[in-house]
Amino acid sequence: MEEKEITVNIKKYNDKDGAFWKSYKLKADKYTQMTEVLRRIKSEQDPSLAYRASCHMAVCGSCSMKINGIPSLACRTIALQAVNEKNEINVESMDYYPGVRDLITDIDGFYDKIYKVMPRLIADESVLMGENEQRMTPEDQTEVWKFQECIYCGLCVSACPSVKEDEKFLGPAAHAKGFRFIDDVRDTKKQERIELLMDSAYRCTSCYMCYEVCPQDVQPVIAIKKTKNYLDQYKGDTPVTVMARKHDDTIVNLIETTGKIKESTLFLKTFGFGEAMRDAVDMLKTGKFKYAFEKDSKVKNMSEIKNMMGEKK
Amino acid sequence: MEKKEYDAVILGGGLAGLMAANIVAAAGFSVAVVSKVFPTRSHSAAAEGGIAAYIMGNSDPNDDPDFMSYDEVKGGDYLVDQDAAELLSKKSGDIVNLLDAWGAPFNRQPDGRIALRYFGGQTYPRTRFIADKTGMALLHTLFEHSTGFKNIEYYNEYYVLDIVKEGNNVNGLVAMEMKTLNPIYLKSRALLIASGGIGMMYKHTTNSYINTGDGQGIALRSGVALKDPEFVQFHPTGLYPSDILISEAARAEGAILKNNKGERFMAKYAPHKFDLAPRDIVSRSMTIEIREGRGFEGGYLGLDLRHLGKKYIIERLALAYDAAKNFSGVDASEEMIPVRPAQHYFMGGIDVDTTGTNHDLNGVFSAGESACVSVHGANRLGSNSLLETVVYGRETGNTMVEFLKSHKNVETNSNVDPIVDAAYAYIKRETGEHFGVLTEELRDIMWDNVGIFRDNDKLAEAVSKIKDLRVRARSMYVTDKTSNYNTELFNALETRNMLDVAYTMATAALNRTETRGAHFRDDYPTRDDQNWMKHTLTYLAGDEIKISYKPVTYTRWKPEARVY
Amino acid sequence: MKVAYYPGCASHGIAKDVDIATQMIAKDLDLELMEVDDWNCCGGGFMDDKNEAVHASLNLRNLEKVEKMGYNKMATPCSVCLNSHKIAADKYENDPVLKEDVDERLKEANMEEYDNGVESEHFIWVLIRDVGIDNIRKHVKRPLTGLKVGTYYGCQLLRPSNVMGFESAFNPHSVMDLVAATGATPVAFPMKTACCGFPLMGSNPTVALKMANNILSSARNEGSEILVHPCSLCHLQLDVTQDKIQRQFKQDWRLPAVYITQLIGLSFGYTPKQLGMSKGSIEYLKSRGIS
Structure with missing residues (x-):
């Protein structure tokens, strides 16, 4: 099989020397996975190279790292597809997590967030006693499975901007896990789960980074959005959810009545009169105040909008 | 050196270890689970196709547990302990229902019951599945279930060094925290070895990098026997050239093996079961085809899924489709997947009886691939490894509970x-x-x-x-x-x-x-x-291997010719 | 060339200058922007949090209007509107359960099943693919030589890339290419694809402003004099809201943030004022001899 020489630049790290880059040259063919590249570097050139790897088929989630700056699983990355025009590949540990050694990071914080969402099914007592059988439609199974496919790789959290700035945000993986149980007809703790997740859900900025980097296509941001669908059933009351309610209610109301959103109304209702006035002063300063009263005609055929927004199912 | 004491120490956070951990913890005993990886990284995650189960009222109307046991006995070429096989079959339905109750999202039939499909060597379809990531889904289910117990402590990324013995009793094990190399002595009166297989000692293997026979190694060094270690399974369909497993589910769903002449060569070797003959037979047939020049250049054969249609392939065989695409650049709906046999499973293992108990060293138990209960004999059938991990994980967990009730921790601290x-x-x-x-x-x-x-x-x-x-x-x-x-x-x-x-x-x-x-x-x-x-029993005595034998347990099936 | 045009609520509101500048350069480039008939809010980022089927229906209504107008492409200057329409169409195509619900809603509103006949595109995709960078360069009357422009992409223009489909989510270059066409010097910065925080303004504004500040700081640290972005809502967050950010982080600097068509408009010879820019941007550009 045709082989090509490649250069792999690895950002190494240890407690004594700190971080430094080291380059390795080796040959790869069109099938060579990055896990195999690392194994061969370790076995043939640098036995001290530290990284995690287990299944090499993208189900165990061990080999998470940044390859050419992109949060990736090494096993899912084919070396010759990842090289640049100079046949080079750059490999670093994941962002966000504390470094331990070379490509190994400490992701205990990631696990801790998952544990917080009660990540286990609590079935009805009669089922556990074997008196009742659980049924589930194939459609329901498909949806649960989608969010259950998370492999704990940690890539989504390493790339999430909200996790970095907001310690109260549980992060994408924990939300996917949490929602997977909300969504499971066999579970008996739906309300508790809604209470656990809602405040955090409104700390997600919907930037789709988790969706982008997830090697299993779990789409955690979609799980978060689906969790927010339950806001009406949420009984808790935190500053975040209180504001979210005002904000969302205003939007829905604006769309229901005009088919469009008017930010000036939205600011007023969401932030209250005081804050909205401050915004108005800012806008006066920037010269944008005039736009706040920009009149856009509302949707003419409002019956279409109203009919589409009606309760279904 | 740091020392901690538990009732039970479990080596391995895969399906067998976690099932036992859940059982032992539910009985109120303290458990330490020691693994060199975080539990969901265990090789159980790589099991794809499914778990065989006869579920009363949700199986083929002609099927019954005896047929299932018979399939196992014949599949294992009569080296199976038949009481062990019968227990496996009888408890299969029950265990799948338990996994379902704990949250495993099994694929469903339109009426909401758990779905099933055919697998190699089965007289009737019995395999229950979660897409083609069954092992991963079950592993996560058991791990997640275990997070509800406060008396299970995880030692993740701790590497086991050796078993600690005091006379003829287990007195725990010594492990090393991988992050710091600090040793820790985990003292306990019961030790479950559930550390999985040995694949990394083979150049071509579908196993994870972590499958290095650690549990078997420490067992041998403390005088515990390995049973039937000559029996190693080679899976017919390792993806060429990376040896990633293409699940038997592919052939179960209708995929066909073809040589370079486009012939369905299995018709020659297994005229009744064709591509779904047991794995040893298919792997040998493939090797003969390649040896005799009917393989493709590089030494592989074709696995043809094309007639199944793209939609069906993606729905039922997502992992196989993705693996072929990502790792061999083949779109399985348009081209044959290149495959060749690769090491897959170790039928041999730590010698235990049907309760999971080893009789060489008091307090040693084993379950899963690291154990040899003798349900697989000389060849394991597809969908039975997952079944064994959970059925015997639970049996062994129950045995450990009884053992813990009647035994106290060894009082002395051993010199470790x-x-x-x-x-x-x-x-x-x-x-x-x-x-x-x-x-x-x-x-x-x-x-x-x-x-x-x-x-x-x-x-x-x-x-x-x-x-x-x-x-x-x-x-x-x-x-x-x-x-x-x-x-x-x-x-x-x-x-x-x-x-x-x-x-x-x-x-x-x-x-x-x-x-x-x-x-x-x-x-x-x-x-x-x-x-x-x-059965062969092997002991490591210094630099020599001592071999002895053990009879095979029969219940009702006499050896006959093995034709498929 | 005629193209269906979906301005979105923000650019007909406080981000009006996004619409003004876009219309101006479109005219110069012989792009006739045909506003979508009786369009409605896409509900991007909010309505799908309430009800996915309502969200999808609202977006498909717009796309059906475009189809009725006889076009197969809808351009929008807003990344969130773009993302909203593309995600809605994608879910409708791939989620049979959702489709059923949506079809019922469309029927209630006397509309047909949607046949995925319209592509939603960002206005800058039209600029790059249909107008062409060379063509844009030909219209440059005032090359912005020497102006260091931080090129910001944000999130929803790029992600999820399997749905958005125009360029790499990690190594995008569309904004950079357009900035280069104006003669200015594009400045890449580490947080060029991070989120500006706008979607959090309605629930967690403290963190939202922190995110915005991260973007501005990152661009400034790499030597940007101004920041250019591709989204009406980024515009609200990075331009209109900068005073708030200054207050929260007690900062004494501003980084003017302008919409991409505003920058192109400058190079076409329009004044910052004509392009509707905010006072801070006008002042800064004046200090650089651009007015």
């Missing part, structure tokens, strides 16, 4: 310093043999000489070479002298374990002068029930 010193010696040594060289040599020997086709010369050569490697391994050293997640040290320790286990495997294979299941001898090509209807 020599265990730690032996590990540190690799770091302290400045020159010697490097693990990388030894491992690569071992992987070649095992693949070439203790592989799909075996004979006296190959096996004798393997034994002598492995003996030599074991001598060289004594002067193993690691170049990395830091105590900062020193993976090189752990690779060296893994090599030590692989060599000890490989030694028993090659020796037992040389010793068994017959062909049975996955153990195929070119020089003894037929089954010899007269002399060899018995």
Whole structure:
């Protein structure tokens, strides 16, 4: 099989020397996975190279790292597809997590967030006693499975901007896990789960980074959005959810009545009169105040909008 | 040295270990689960196709547990302990229902009941599945269930060094925190070894990088026997060239193996079961096809899914489709998937009875791939490894609960310093043999000489070479002298374990002068029930392997010719 | 060339200058922007949090209007509107359960099943693919030589890339190419694809402003004099809201943030004022001799 020489630049790290880059040259063919590249570097050139790897088929989630700056699983990355025009590949540990050694990071914080969402099914007592059988439609199974496919790789959290700035945000993986149980007809703790997740859900900025980097296509941001669908059933009351309610209610109301959103109304209702006035002063300063009263005609055929927004199912 | 005491220590966070952990913890005992990886990274996650189960009221109307047991006995070429197989079949439905109650999202039938499909060697369809990531889904289910217990403590990324013995009783184990190389003595009166398989000692394997026979290695060194270590399964459809598993589910869903002439060659070797004959038969047939020049250049055959249609393939065989695409650049809906056999499963293992108890050392239990209960005999059927992990994980968990009730922890603290010193010696040594060289040599020997086709010369050569490697391994050293997640040290320790286990495997294979299941001898090509209807027991005694035998348990099925 | 045009609520509101500048350069480039008949809010980022089927229906209504107008492409200057329409169409195509619900809603509103006949595109995709960078360069009357422009992409223009489909989510270059066409010097910065925080303004504004500040700081640290972005809502967050950010982080600097068509408009010879820019941007550009 045709082989090509490649250069792999690895950002190494240890407690004594700190971080430094080291380059390795080796040959790869069109099938060579990055896990195999690392194994061969370790076995043939640098036995001290530290990284995690287990299944090499993208189900165990061990080999998470940044390859050419992109949060990736090494096993899912084919070396010759990842090289640049100079046949080079750059490999670093994941962002966000504390470094331990070379490509190994400490992701205990990631696990801790998952544990917080009660990540286990609590079935009805009669089922556990074997008196009742659980049924589930194939459609329901498909949806649960989608969010259950998370492999704990940690890539989504390493790339999430909200996790970095907001310690109260549980992060994408924990939300996917949490929602997977909300969504499971066999579970008996739906309300508790809604209470656990809602405040955090409104700390997600919907930037789709988790969706982008997830090697299993779990789409955690979609799980978060689906969790927010339950806001009406949420009984808790935190500053975040209180504001979210005002904000969302205003939007829905604006769309229901005009088919469009008017930010000036939205600011007023969401932030209250005081804050909205401050915004108005800012806008006066920037010269944008005039736009706040920009009149856009509302949707003419409002019956279409109203009919589409009606309760279904 | 740090010391902690538990009622039970469980080595391995895969399906068998976690099932037992859940059972033991539910009975109120304290449990430590020790694993060199976070539990969801265990190799159980890589099991794809499914779990076989006869569920009352949700199975083929003609099926019953006896048919299932019979399939196992015949599939295992009559080296199966029939009481063990019967227990496995009888409890299969119950365990699947339990997994369902704990949250496993099994694929469903339109009426909401758990769906099922055919797998190799089954008289009736029995395989329950979660897409083609069944192992992963079940592993997550058990792990997540265990997070509800406060009395289970996880030692993730701790590497086991050796078992601690006090007289003929277990007194825990010594492990090392991988991040710091700090040793810890985990004292307990019960030890479950559920550490999985040995695949990394083969050049071509579908196994995870972590499958290095650690549990079997420490067992051998503390005087515990490995049973039937000559029996190694080679899976027919390893993806070429990466050896990633293409699940048997593919053939179960209708995929066909073809040679370079486009022939469905399995018709010749298994005229009734074709591509769904047991794995040993299909792997041998494939090897013959390749040997006789009917493979494709590079040495592989084609797995044809094209007639199934893209939509169906993606729906039912997502992982196989993705693997072929990502790792071999093949769109399985348009081209055949390139496949060749690769090491897949170790039928042999720590000798235990149907309660999961080992009788060489008090307090040692084993379950899952690291154990040999003898439900698989000389060849395991597809969908039975997952079943074994959970059924025998639970049986063993229950046995441990009874054991814990009637036994107290050994009072004395054993001297565990020599265990730690032996590990540190690799770091302290400045020159010697490097693990990388030894491992690569071992992987070649095992693949070439203790592989799909075996004979006296190959096996004798393997034994002598492995003996030599074991001598060289004594002067193993690691170049990395830091105590900062020193993976090189752990690779060296893994090599030590692989060599000890490989030694028993090659020796037992040389010793068994017959062909049975996955153990195929070119020089003894037929089954010899007269002399060899018995289990091999191997003990490591210093530098020698001691072999003894144990009868096979029969209940109702007499050996007959194995035709598919 | 005629193209269906979906301005979105923000650019007909406080981000009006996004619409003004876009219309101006479109005219110069012989792009006739045909405003979508009786369009409605896409509900991007909010309505799908309430009800996915309502969200999808609202977006498909717009796309059906475009189809009725006889076009197969809808351009929008807003990344969130773009993302909203593309995600809605994608879910409708791939989620049979959702489709059923949506079809019922469309029927209630006397509309047909949607046949995925319209592609939603960002206005800058039209600029790059249909107008062409060379063509844009030909219209440059005042090359912005020497102006260091931080090129910001944000999130929803790029992600999820399997749905958005125009360029790499990690190594995008569309904004950079357009900035280069104006003669200015594009400045890449580490946080060029991070989120500006706008979607959090309605629930967690403290963190939202922190995110915005991260973007501005990152661009400034790499030497940007101004920041250019491709989204009406980024515009609200990075331009209109900068005073708030200054207050929260007690900062004494501003980084003017302008919409991409505003920058192109400058190079076409329009004044910052004509392009509707905010006072801070006008002042800064004046200091650089651009007015």
